[in-house]
Amino acid sequence: MSTDAVQREATFARAVLDAAAGVPAVLMGRNDASANRRFAVYRNNVYAGLINALAGRFPATAKLVGEEFFRAMAREYVEKSPPSSAVLLLYGADFSDFMGAFPPAFPVPYLADVARLEWAWHTAYHAADAEPLSQDALAALVARADDIALRLHPSLSVIRSPYPVVTIWELALRDGKDEPGRLQADGEDALVLRPALQVTVRRLPRGGAAFVQELMEGKNLPVAAAAVLESEPGFDLAANLAGLMRSGAIEGTVNPL
Structure with a gap:
């Protein structure tokens, strides 16, 4: 041309x-x-x-x-x-x-956060495929928690909001409205990923979003947990780690097993 x-x-x-x-x-x-x-x-x-x-x-x-x-x-x-x-x-x-x-x-006021959640869903849907770590391999990590850093699924993202963004998103898709009278006042943080064929969205517990973000920066488990505990004294490492395992959010480790 x-x-x-x-x-x-x-x-x-x-x-x-x-x-x-x-x-x-x-x-x-x-x-x-x-x-x-x-x-x-x-x-x-x-x-x-x-x-x-x-x-x-x-x-x-x-x-x-x-x-x-x-x-x-x-x-x-x-x-x-x-x-x-x-x-x-x-x-x-x-x-x-x-x-x-x-x-x-x-x-x-929550419109932009709902849109961020939807964009995270869109990018997760089109993200690269990756096989989450097996339960046996995950169990082997427990003994090495002090010297490993987790590699999270490539489709994973975290959306943090001062509004109940997951609830609003679910209600909007189901009913076409947010029904503000039924909404809780607290904010919600969402974990979005596609470990298999379907994109999943789940609410993270207190400190969960900060913990995932620390892991995404390559910090090992004790360092990531300590960073979260500074701002969230009630952070439950075992519960949050178990939730990530069940969600298929862990693809492997930065260090070889």
């Missing part, structure tokens, strides 16, 4: 994703009005496709605010943050940050 053709394609792509841009000069002819109409239709179709992709990735978020509000918010996002890659699986990674700074969404 010639340099001119590449430049024309780049100009066309920029114009499609810039709502304030006019029709590229290369498309204009004797009937400018017709070119404007055709380009507007094409641009709207591109926007609609991106908005549909976001709606598919954030179904609970969309239910919490309603389809009309969600699509209007998503269009604002598309205009301000068009795709930077042809790999659309990556598109929407910062949509939750956009929501957190989007004034019309402020009356739903």
Whole structure:
């Protein structure tokens, strides 16, 4: 492809994703009005496709605010943050940050955290496959707890929220609303991963999110537990470790077994 053709394609792509841009000069002819109409239709179709992709990735978020509000918010996002890659699986990674700074969404303060949870679900679904450590291998770790660091599943992520984000997400998917009168006041932290075919989301106990984050930084069990105990004196290492084992969150160790 010639340099001119590449430049024309780049100009066309920029114009499609810039709502304030006019029709590229290369498309204009004797009937400018017709070119404007055709380009507007094409641009709207591109926007609609991106908005549909976001709606598919954030179904609970969309239910919490309603389809009309969600699509209007998503269009604002598309205009301000068009795709930077042809790999659309990556598109929407910062949509939750956009929501957190989007004034019309402020009356739903937990909306951005629900979106973060949904993005974690999306990335876990498309993450690399890995076999969790077997129960026998996990049992062998107990005797070596002082000198090993755990390697966690590549699909794993932690979402921390001052709101009951897992409960809101579950209710939104089930009923299409958050039913605020039934919600507890405490925040919830979520562990999201796909140890097998299905993505799982589970609530972490007190100190659980901080513990997982310490492990993700490569710290061994005693160091990670000590760091959490400084801020959470009631942290239960045995219970949290057992929960990670049952969830299939442990893939191996940093040190060879």
